[in-house]
Every structure is written in C-alpha cells, then in structure tokens.
Amino acid sequence: MRYFFETYGCQMNKAESASIEQILLLRGWTASDYAETADLVVINTCSVRATAENRILGRLGWYAALKKARSGDFSSAKRTNPFAVEVPQKKLSLIVTGCMAERLKDDLKKQHPVVDYVVGTFQKQHFEDIIDCIEQNKSFSDLKETAVYSFAPLSYEQGAFQSFVPIMHGCNNFCSYCIVPFVRGREVSRSADEILVELDYLSAKGVREVTLLGQNVNSYKWEETVDGKTVTVDFPALLERIAARLKTSNSSIGWVRFMSSHPKDVSDRLIDVIAREKVLCRHIHLPVQNGSTSVLSAMNRKYTREDYLTLVEKIRNRIPDVSLSTDILVGFPGETEADFEQTLSLMREVQFETAYMYYYNPREGTAACSMKNQIPLEEKKRRVGLVIDLQLQITKDKLMQRVGEKVTVLAEAVSRDNKDELLGRTERDERVVFYGDESLIGKFVTVELSELTGNTFRAKIC
Numbered sequence: 001m002r003y004f005f006e007t008y009g010c011q012m013n014k015a016e017s018a019s020i021e022q023i024l025l026l027r028g029w030t031a032s033d034y035a036e037t038a039d040l041v042v043i044n045t046c047s048v049r050a051t052a053e054n055r056i057l058g059r060l061g062w063y064a065a066l067k068k069a070r071s072g073d074f075s076s077a078k079r080t081n082p083f084a085v086e087v088p089q090k091k092l093s094l095i096v097t098g099c100m101a102e103r104l105k106d107d108l109k110k111q112h113p114v115v116d117y118v119v120g121t122f123q124k125q126h127f128e129d130i131i132d133c134i135e136q137n138k139s140f141s142d143l144k145e146t147a148v149y150s151f152a153p154l155s156y157e158q159g160a161f162q163s164f165v166p167i168m169h170g171c172n173n174f175c176s177y178c179i180v181p182f183v184r185g186r187e188v189s190r191s192a193d194e195i196l197v198e199l200d201y202l203s204a205k206g207v208r209e210v211t212l213l214g215q216n217v218n219s220y221k222w223e224e225t226v227d228g229k230t231v232t233v234d235f236p237a238l239l240e241r242i243a244a245r246l247k248t249s250n251s252s253i254g255w256v257r258f259m260s261s262h263p264k265d266v267s268d269r270l271i272d273v274i275a276r277e278k279v280l281c282r283h284i285h286l287p288v289q290n291g292s293t294s295v296l297s298a299m300n301r302k303y304t305r306e307d308y309l310t311l312v313e314k315i316r317n318r319i320p321d322v323s324l325s326t327d328i329l330v331g332f333p334g335e336t337e338a339d340f341e342q343t344l345s346l347m348r349e350v351q352f353e354t355a356y357m358y359y360y361n362p363r364e365g366t367a368a369c370s371m372k373n374q375i376p377l378e379e380k381k382r383r384v385g386l387v388i389d390l391q392l393q394i395t396k397d398k399l400m401q402r403v404g405e406k407v408t409v410l411a412e413a414v415s416r417d418n419k420d421e422l423l424g425r426t427e428r429d430e431r432v433v434f435y436g437d438e439s440l441i442g443k444f445v446t447v448e449l450s451e452l453t454g455n456t457f458r459a460k461i462c
C-alpha cells in the first residue's frame with residue numbers, strides 16, 4: 001500500500017504529517033512519488049488565509065477527477081482535467097485533516113464527496129482506526145472527538161538530521177485577526193518526560209537540530225507530582241531540563257530552536273536560560289505585528305510598543321549575539337498613516353535581522369473581519385511594499401557586518417545553483433553557501449563568511 005501527502009501551512013502541520021507518516025511506515029506502507037499511484041492521500045490543510053483554503057478546494061476538484069479516472073471513467077476525468085494521465089484502476093482513499101478540516105468539519109465532506117474522511121483537530125487519535133479500515137477495504141464511521149488534543153508520538157522523518165518536536169498545542173490569546181484558536185483549540189502542553197524521551201530517540205538516530213513547536217511555546221506548562229507535591233514545569237524549566245539531558249547523554253543534538261513566541265510571555269527567566277544554555281540557538285522569532293500601541297490593542301496583542309522595545313533591549317543586553325526575526329502585519333482595520341509610521345520607526349529602532357511581512361487579509365470567523373475602517377487593498381499593498389523595502393536594507397546592513405567572521409553552520413543540502421556547493425544555516429538562521437563535499441550534509445562545519453550575495457553568505461571551510 002502506498003501513501004502520498006500534501007501538507008499546507010505551518011511547521012506544526014509538517015510535524016503532524018511526519019507523525020502520520022510514521023504510523024503508515026510502521027505498518028509497512030511506502031511513500032508514493034505521485035498522488036496518481038497512491039492508495040491513500042492525506043491532505044493536511046491550513047485555514048490561516050482564505051487563499052490557502054481556496055487552493056485546497058481546487059485540489060479536491062483535481063482529486064475528484066483522479067478518483068473517476070481510477071474507477072475507470074477516464075473520459076470524464078479528462079473533461080474535468082485536460083492534463084489527466086491514465087492511472088492504475090485501484091481504490092483511492094482521501095483523508096483531509098488539519099485546520100480547514102476542523103473549521104468546516106462535516107460540511108466539507110457533504111460539499112466534496114470525493115473526501116472519504118475529514119479528521120478534525122480533536123479526532124486525530126482515530127488515524128490508526130481509519131488506516132485499519134482502509135487496509136481491510138472497509139469504511140470507518142465512528143470518528144469521535146476527544147476533549148483534549150492528543151499529541152502524535154513521534155514526528156521524526158526517516159534519515160532526517162533535523163526534526164520538529166511539538167511541545168504544546170492550541171492558543172488562548174485570540175488575536176483579533178487570527179483563526180488559530182478556533183481551529184486548534186485551547187492551549188494544552190505535552191508531558192515533559194515524553195518530550196525528553198523523544199529527544200533521546202532523536203539522539204539515537206543522530207539528529208543534529210530540533211525545533212520545539214507550539215502556537216505559543218512560552219505558555220508551555222506541565223504539572224507533575226514529585227514526592228507527593230505538584231511541581232509546575234514552565235517553558236524556561238523545560239528548556240533547562242532539555243539542556244541538562246542533552247549534556248548528560250552526550251547527545252548528537254547540537255542545536256535546539258523553538259517557535260513561536262508571544263512577546264507578552266517572554267520572561268526574564270526565559271532570557272536567562274537562553275543566555276546560559278549554549279545548546280539553545282542564538283535566534284529568537286518574536287512577532288511584533290505592528291509598531292503602534294493603538295493597533296496592537298485593536299489586534300488584542302496584550303503588549304504596547306514600549307513593552308516590546310523594553311523586551312528587545314533586555315534580550316539584546318543579556319544575549320548580545322542573538323538574532324531577532326519578527327512578523328509585521330500592516331493595513332489592519334483603522335491603521336492610520338501615523339500608526340503605520342510607528343511600525344517603520346519601530347523597525348528602524350529594533351533592527352530585526354529578518355521579518356515576515358504581510359498585509360491584513362480579513363479572515364471570516366475572526367473579530368477583525370467585521371471591524372470598521374478596513375483599509376483599501378491598494379493602500380495595504382503600498383504599506384507592505386514600504387516595510388519590505390526598509391527591511392531589505394536593514395537585513396543587508398546587518399548581514400554585511402558579519403562578513404569576515406568564523407561561524408558554525410549545519411550543512412543542509414547541495415546548493416540548487418551549483419552541485420559542488422552546499423547550503424547551510426547558522427544558529428542565527430542565516431543562509432550560507434560554501435564549497436564542500438556532499439558527505440558533510442547533516443554535519444556541523446566551521447566556515448569563514450567571505451561575502452554576501454543577496455541575503456545569502458558565501459563562505460570557505462576553515
């Protein structure tokens with residue numbers, strides 16, 4: 001039996017797809033290079049933007065044609081999809097999971113009968129049952145929701161030297177533009193011991209870098225009983241335990257990253273732990289979203305411009321070699337020209353190494369969608385264009401200051417432009433290309449940064 005995955009959206013989706021893939025591999029399934037030849041297709045969906053959902057709906061039309069072709073009705077498939085190729089006539093099962101599955105639930109199946117199973121956020125414990133039934137050519141109809149999200153046991157991909165480790169799930173913040181709390185549910189943390197056991201497993205597999213994942217990792221909170229007393233493990237305490245475990249076990253894991261962080265939950269203790277524990281990468285993604293306090297308030301971000309700037313100052317004082325990246329969202333309803341100028345001035349002041357920049361897109365089901373004073377599209381595009389131009393200049397200036405330094409990179413892949421070169425990444429999340437043998441992929445290499453091309457360093461192995 002062969003499977004094929006389509007995964008959209010965030011790193012959490014990628015981790016969850018990898019964990020479903022593990023279930024299939026353990027049962028003897030193999031990956032198919034093409035959907036056309038698979039017995040099972042899993043579409044792991046994203047709801048963050050309407051465009052992401054529309055793209056997935058388009059794919060369902062394509063799968064409807066594929067299913068017809070697979071059932072022998074090739075002429076009809078050809079009418080729907082002129083690019084349809086002749087495919088083996090065998091049954092295809094289609095599972096849709098992820099945020100869009102949770103948002104639309106049974107409506108998705110009713111409107112798109114091509115879908116065999118819609119598996120929402122709180123039904124993921126049924127994957128084994130569904131696969132059982134697919135293997136036996138039966139159908140499974142008892143999809144119940146659990147009260148609490150169940151973490152997948154393992155997100156490791158065979159042979160990988162980088163891996164995601166989900167540590168918490170869901171979000172309690174309800175930023176007014178964001179659909180995530182509605183489709184991922186409330187925050188729930190994974191047992192600290194389970195996380196450590198997964199890290200032991202990844203070490204045994206020779207993994208070099210892990211990224212701890214959660215919608216808001218800083219709200220991680222696990223309660224356990226020690227000597228009859230309840231002990232709370234928060235995010236700084238979890239990072240301390242992880243650092244200690246990696247040290248004592250002489251682990252292959254040399255770098256630990258985490259994402260995403262909400263600025264309101266970054267404590268002094270967290271900053272101290274990052275400063276102290278060298279295994280924690282010198283890179284923090286700290287989404288500011290906007291530089292105007294009144295816009296931040298309308299976004300329900302629960303911090304002010306001044307809070308954010310104070311936090312950045314603390315982080316930079318305590319961890320001078322840290323790189324900071326951020327998300328910038330402009331054109332939020334009611335954002336005035338003066339508000340927008342505040343975002344540009346915050347960017348100039350903080351000097352982020354990189355930023356993900358986008359303009360506000362109304363998302364049905366969120367508070368901001370029905371707010372008055374929506375900004376015209378042309379104006380939103382103008383504003384995002386200006387923040388992109390500014391950030392490009394800041395990024396270039398900051399990277400130029402690094403030329404000449406010796407740094408460690410994790411070699412990730414052969415460069416797409418030159419097969420004699422490797423592409424690597426520093427712990428500060430900078431891209432580096434250098435001449436090197438393929439055997440170095442998955443290893444830490446010391447290089448000297450010799451020049452900058454665009455946002456990528458060229459370097460020489462030391």
Ligand code: SF4
Nearest residue numbers: 171173174175178180
């Ligand atoms: S913190 Fe805000 S933006 Fe992030 S997932 Fe939660 S609601 Fe969405």
